[in-house]
Each structure stands twice: as C-alpha cells, then as structure tokens.
Amino acid sequence: MNNHADAVPAAPAQDLLPPEGLTWGVKRSFVRYLTSLPDGAVAAIEGASVLESGFFNFVPDGGSFDPATGTGTLRFRGDVRLEGHFGMMFVQIANPWIEFVPGGGSLTVAFGEPADNAAERIPLVTFEAAAPQAIGESLVWQGLETRLTRDGSDVFNHQYSTGQVMDPLSIRVPAPRAG
Template sequence: MNNHADTVPAAPARDLLPPEGLTWGVKRSFVRYLTSLPDGAVAAVEGASVLESGFFNFPPDGGSFDPAAGTGILRFRGDVRLEGHFGMMFVQIANPWIELGSGGGFLTVALGEPGEAAERIPLISFAAAVPQTIGGSLVWQGLETRLTREGSDVFNQQYGTGQEMDPLSIRLPAPDAE
C-alpha cells in the first residue's frame, strides 16, 4: 500500500485550468442554432478566439483587481460576432470587462464600434466569487451567469432577463506572479 499517495494533495493539472483570459461559451444552444443556419456565422476577431471546445476566449487587457476586497475591473479585448437570418439576428460581444463588487459582478460589453469611449452595458451578472490562486494564476472557474435586462435586449428578448447563460471562467497572472 502506498501511504505517501494518500498524504500528498494532488496538484491541479495545468491543462485543466482555463486558458489565460476570459473564457465564455455565451449560450451553447444559441451558438449551435446559429451554426446550423445556411447563413449563420460566428466570428472572433481583434484578439478574441474560438477555442477547440467552441467557447470564446478574450485575452487580458489590463484593469485593476483588489484581492483583499474582491473588487475591481478586469478588462479583456476582442470582438465576437454571432449572426444569422440574413442579418436580422446579430449579437456582438466587444471588449468585455468584468466588473467585480462585494455582492457579485457583471460582464459588460461595448456597444457599437469598440473603443475607450464606447458606451458599455451589463450583459450578464454572476454571484460574488473568490478566485483561487493556482500555479501563479488567479482563477475564477465555472461562474454561473444570468442575462441582465440590457443583455436580453442584445438577444432581441429571445432570452429573458435572468435567463441562465453559459458559465464563464477567468484566469489571470496572480499579482505577486507578475
């Protein structure tokens, strides 16, 4: 019997961590529906990418996070565009930010052409979560998300306020690891 294996905690496998940045699938059933349409299109540009899993990844783009308070703004860059029905259905997720407060957070997106002065709206909300420090990274994994009123408008009210969306994950270098 190997007693040593019972006393040493297993380290999380590095490949089980989300990639660096913000990773979110939006709503997998919606993306599958769009890709089934003859004119359906999914594009990731300006730094965003589509992972092998089909989820979208947005690389970090600055911000500030206070680990002690659990508050701050985490900025990401990139642009994901989902469209179909000959342009009648169009959803854009541009330069998402995570805005963290003591009671929870929001993923906000830029409206129109992304830029520093672009108007932002809260797309989804999530409950407060404390990141784990794993291998030199701050990791928020599998945060349950819900559509906001403004987010429902982005989806042309096809999904109502409070609709569960895909979980999101964030991975950033830990402040002392930078």
C-alpha cells in the first residue's frame, strides 16, 4: 500500500522567497505593544505595506549592488509610522536604503522630509554582510540579523539601547543583468 499517494508536492523554491523589496518586522514586540494601546496606530504608505505576516515591506526604488565586491546601495520607497501615547511615541521609518560595505552594512532612513531624495539620512540598524543568493532573476538576502545604532536608539526615544537586537530583515531585488 502506498501511503504517500496523497502527499502534496513540495512548494517550489520561488514560493519560499520573501516578496520583492525590503521586508522587515522592525521589533515585533514593540509593534505588538503599540497595537495593544487604545490609541496605538500603525500606518504604511507611499510604497510601504503591511504584509499578512505583520512585517513591513518597502518597494525597490533603484540603487546598485556589485556582487563581486559585496558593496553598493539598494534604495527602497515607503513610509511606516508607528505611534501611540497620544502622539508622545512616534517612530517613522521612511525610504530605507540598504548600504553594503566590506564586512557589513546598514539600513539608513530619511530624516526630516522623507519625500525629498536629498533628505538627511541616519543609520537605524547595522548587520553583518552576507553574500546574496541568486534565485531565478533575483538576488536574495534572508534573515539578516540587525542591531540598533546610536541614532536608531534616538529614534526609539532610548527605549532600546545601542546594539539592541532588532528583527531580522530580508531583501529581494532583481539581479543585475550581465553586461
């Protein structure tokens, strides 16, 4: 008797990929706390969305990455706003960029007026560099462990200290075309 006749075939690898763009949960315990407040609010606009998982996704907005050197900048568009305590708690993550340098990288966000591409940028979290996986037509980084920077601690009004582990992030962008 074949007990495996009704087995469901394994999902193709493509189905296991993160959505295109930058996907990040920020700090799930913080988001859960905010949404539990009577006036807590979470908004994702202008290219950002809240996924079914509760994570945030920001759409690709250009940039370049050199797989040979592991360096470059990937730009994403979107604006996530987390607030509560009658406006006394407000965190904005606007137009994040991933900046890769040898051995590591950082996620920077627009500070001030995020719609302006010339806006000041601050490093929110850092991560250790990992080579991307080339899957289909995409470059994919999954589960990059992030740590809060000093500026990031300021953004969270020092509720989290410098070096605090935040949620891992994932990135999926179109692979550069061979020239």
